[in-house]
Amino acid sequence: xxxxxxxxxxxxxxxxxxxxxxxxxxxxxxxxxxxxxxxxxxxxxxxxxxxxxxxxxxxxxxxxxxxxxxxxxxxxxxxxxxxxxxxxxxxxxxxxxxxxxxxxxxxxxxxxxxxxxxxxxxxxxxxxxxxxxxxxxxxxxxxxxxxxxxxxxxxxxxxxxxxxxxxxxxxxxxxxxxxxxxxxxxxxxxxxxxxxxxxxxxxxxxxxxxxxxxxxxxxxxxxxxxxxxxxxxxxxxxxxxxxxxxxxxxxxxxxxxxxxxxxxxxxxxxxxxxxxxxxxxxxxxxxxxxxxxxxxxxxxxxxxxxxxxxxxxxxxxxxxxxxxxxxxxxxxxxxxxxxxxxxxxxxxxxxxxxxxxxxxxxxxxxxxxxxxxxxxxxxxxxxxxxxxxxxxxxxxxxxxxxxx
Numbered sequence: 001x002x003x004x005x006x007x008x009x010x011x012x013x014x015x016x017x018x019x020x021x022x023x024x025x026x027x028x029x030x031x032x033x034x035x036x037x038x039x040x041x042x043x044x045x046x047x048x049x050x051x052x053x054x055x056x057x058x059x060x061x062x063x064x065x066x067x068x069x070x071x072x073x074x075x076x077x078x079x080x081x082x083x084x085x086x087x088x089x090x091x092x093x094x095x096x097x098x099x100x101x102x103x104x105x106x107x108x109x110x111x112x113x114x115x116x117x118x119x120x121x122x123x124x125x126x127x128x129x130x131x132x133x134x135x136x137x138x139x140x141x142x143x144x145x146x147x148x149x150x151x152x153x154x155x156x157x158x159x160x161x162x163x164x165x166x167x168x169x170x171x172x173x174x175x176x177x178x179x180x181x182x183x184x185x186x187x188x189x190x191x192x193x194x195x196x197x198x199x200x201x202x203x204x205x206x207x208x209x210x211x212x213x214x215x216x217x218x219x220x221x222x223x224x225x226x227x228x229x230x231x232x233x234x235x236x237x238x239x240x241x242x243x244x245x246x247x248x249x250x251x252x253x254x255x256x257x258x259x260x261x262x263x264x265x266x267x268x269x270x271x272x273x274x275x276x277x278x279x280x281x282x283x284x285x286x287x288x289x290x291x292x293x294x295x296x297x298x299x300x301x302x303x304x305x306x307x308x309x310x311x312x313x314x315x316x317x318x319x320x321x322x323x324x325x326x327x328x329x330x331x332x333x334x335x336x337x338x339x340x341x342x343x344x345x346x347x348x349x350x351x352x353x354x355x356x357x358x359x360x361x362x363x364x365x366x367x368x369x370x371x372x373x374x375x376x377x378x379x380x381x382x383x384x385x386x387x388x389x390x391x392x393x394x395x396x397x398x399x400x401x402x403x404x
Contacts, residue, residue: 006021007021007022007030008020008021008022008030009021009022009030009031009034009167011034011036011057013036013057020136020164020165020166020167021162021164021165021166021167022166022167023159023162023166023167023168023172024131024168024169024172025158025159025172025175025201025304025305025306026127026131026169026171026172026304026306027303027304027305028128028131028169031054031055031132031134032053033053033054033055034054034055034056034057034134035049035054035055035056035057036056036057036059037049037056037057037058037059037060038058038059038060039060039061039064040060041056041060041068043068043071043072043075044075046068046071046072046133047071047072047075047076047129049132050072050129050130050132050133051129053132054132055132055133055134056132056133056134057134057135057136057167058133058134058135058145058170059145060145060146061145061146061147062143062145062146062147062148062149063147065133065135065145065170066170068133069130069133069170069171072129072130072133073126073130076126076129076130080122080126112345112346112347112385112388113346113347113348115385116300116346116348116385117300119385120300120303124303127171130169130171131169131171131172132169133169133170133171134167134168134169134170135167135168135169135170135173136165136166136167137151137155137165137166137167137168138165139162139163139164139165140152140156140162140163141154141155141156141159141162141166149177151173151176151177153180154176154177154179154180155168155173155176157176157179157180157183157199157200158175158176158179158180158200158201159176159200175200175306176200179198179199179200179201180200182197182198182204183197183198183199183200184197186198187204187205187206187208189205189208189211189235191211191212191215192211192215192238192239192242194238194268196233196234196235196238196264197233197260197263197264197267198233198260199233199256199257199259199260199263200256201254201256201305201306202232202233202254202256202257202260202309203232203233203309203310204233205232205233205235206375207373207375208235209371209372209373209374209394210294210338210371210394210396211235211239212371213338213369213370213371213394213395213396214236214239214240214243214292214336214338214396215239215243216369217336217369217396217398219243219244219245219290220289220290220332220333220334221332222289222330222332222333223244223245223246223289223290224245224246224247224289225245225246225247225248225249225285225286225287225288225289225290225330226240226245226247226248226249226288226289226290226291226292227248227249227250227251227281227282227285227288227290227291227292227328228240228248228249228250228251228292228293229251229280229281229291229292229293229321230251230252230280230293230294230295230317230321231250231251231252231257231258231261231275232252232257232260232261232294232309233257233260233261233264234250234260234261234262234264234265234273234275235264236250236292236294236338237250237261237265237270237273238264238265238268238270238273240273240290240292241270241272241273242270245272245290246272247272247274247286248272248273248274249273249274249276249282249285249288250273250274250275250276251275251276251277251278251280251281251282252275252277252278253277253278253279254308255277258275258277261273261275262275279320280317280320280321280324281324281328285328286330287328287329287330287333288328288329288330288333289330289332289333289334290333290334290335290336291321291325291328291329291333291334291335291336292335292336292338293318293321293335293336293337293338294338294339295312295317295318295321295337295339296308296309296310296311296312296317296318297310297312297339297340297342297343298310298311298312298342298343298346298348299311299312299313299314299315299318299343299348299349300312300313300348301313315349315357318339318357319357321337322335322337322357322358322360322361322363323360323361325361325363325399325401326361326362326363326401329401332400333400333401334366334398334399334400335363335397335398335399335400336396336397336398336399337395337396337397337399338394338395338396339354339394339395339397340373340392340393340394340395341392341393341394341395342388342389342392345387345388345389345391345392346385346388358397358399362401362402363399363400363401363402364399364400364401364402365397365398365399366398366399366400367398368395368396368397368398369395369396369398370393370394370395370396371393371394371395372392372393372394373389373392373394
């Protein structure tokens with residue numbers, strides 16, 4: 001399991017003090033207040049309890065718990081919509097300001113980064129409220145609820161073996177069941193003609209527009225050795241191996257990711273790829289002709305282990321990759337950095353800042369390939385951040401060492 005500290009939670013039920021192991025993959029603290037609820041509990045009652053910070057241990061029908069969670073979700077969303085509408089009305093009722101200068105009108109909105117952080121706060125609060133519906137599972141992840149499916153295999157794959165009872169949020173259980181489904185059916189990568197099978201806790205490549213960039217980028221003159229830094233599911237390493245790179249070394253700090261990559265490589269019979277647990281660059285490896293990295297795209301602090309593939313606080317991984325590139329690069333070698341510019345549109349990082357990091361690492365741009373995302377959120381004009389998402393471009397930056 002990912003948790004480093006075993007925690008327990010207590011509650012009173014039928015005048016008896018009960019205790020169970022606390023499992024939370026979202027890093028939520030053990031609940032301080034727990035009440036027992038069942039099929040007679042209304043969605044309004046459950047929503048009020050959740051807003052008051054009270055967790056609810058479900059003792060009713062399993063499918064009714066799913067419906068209750070959906071009903072709570074609708075109430076949270078309606079409350080957020082009302083809050084947003086109040087803000088809009090407040091702005092509309094403000095006295096009109098004097099006309100702005102042309103420069104002020106054309107300047108980027110200073111509200112965009114605030115809006116991004118506000119959205120993250122709303123999402124975090126939403127996650128906390130929904131996590132307050134709990135289930136008890138016996139040793140081996142067995143549920144005693146009516147009409148409960150067999151969740152043992154999915155939970156064992158996600159959380160590891162467990163020989164004692166536990167409390168888990170219904171949301172985390174849904175995550176484990178969803179991951180088990182992905183692991184069976186896989187994610188189709190159409191332009192490769194294959195599927196990738198994500199594991200729980202490993203970012204699924206459902207957005208894979210960058211795959212074509214890696215297929216289109218011309219390989220360097222020599223491509224005997226390549227590193228895939230932060231391999232995740234192993235997708236980029238697979239592309240490199242299929243393009244003929246003789247030795248691919250793929251690294252990741254997350255043991256879940258390495259197990260997932262190993263599974264995918266075994267399915268495709270790609271023995272040329274070696275896996276190594278490392279913080280960025282591999283140990284005791286030859287210089288690479290090609291360094292490839294698809295780091296988290298947004299410089300913000302992850303709030304749970306599942307967010308580390310999306311958010312990179314202070315761009316730590318990105319800057320670390322760039323700073324170490326030159327010393328691991330063979331002569332005439334290339335760096336392929338896969339990066340979205342969404343952070344720039346959200347005003348979380350500037351293009352000049354990124355180019356400055358290239359220069360400070362002794363790297364310069366050889367060429368750049370671009371593609372535009374086509375995922376749903378980039379087309380949703382009701383999203384408050386639609387302008388940024390719609391303008392997003394994903395690039396393969398080909399970098400080379402200066403003066404080589």
